[in-house]
Amino acid sequence: MIIIVPITGELTSYDSKTKQGVGNDKNPIRPIDFNKILPEGCDFRWDAVSYDYEGGMTIVEITFAKKVTITELDNSKDPPEPLAWRRENDAEFYKRQANTERIILAALDGKKADELYKITGEAKLIMP
DSSP states (O other): OEEEEEEESBEEEEETTTTEEEEBTTBOOEEOOGGGTSOTTOOOEEEEEEEETTTTEEEEEEEOOOOEEEEEEETTSSSOEEEEEEEOOHHHHHHHHHHHHHHHHHHHTTOOHHHHHHHHTOOOOBOO
């Protein structure tokens, strides 16, 4: 799943010809915080693929993995070690993936960047 979301953070330098910038270590460049927009339980990995500093947006690729649940622990060891586990089957995985994608799309649908900044309480990208 690919989405485009606003970015936050601070650039210490930016070259408009090459479109490359250097972020501030104390206020790194990143997408807005998904956890402040989405309900708990939305499990996914994300990777910012490309940043548009002038537009203040980034392309984010969202990926999903099958969940593994520990079903039995060996409590005789410190810390306890897993003895058995259960991997999510294909049907469960695809259902969870589809549900999470619907939640993400519903949370972002029709919202402008300014609205998302307001919801998350984060600042717009600071340019040099």
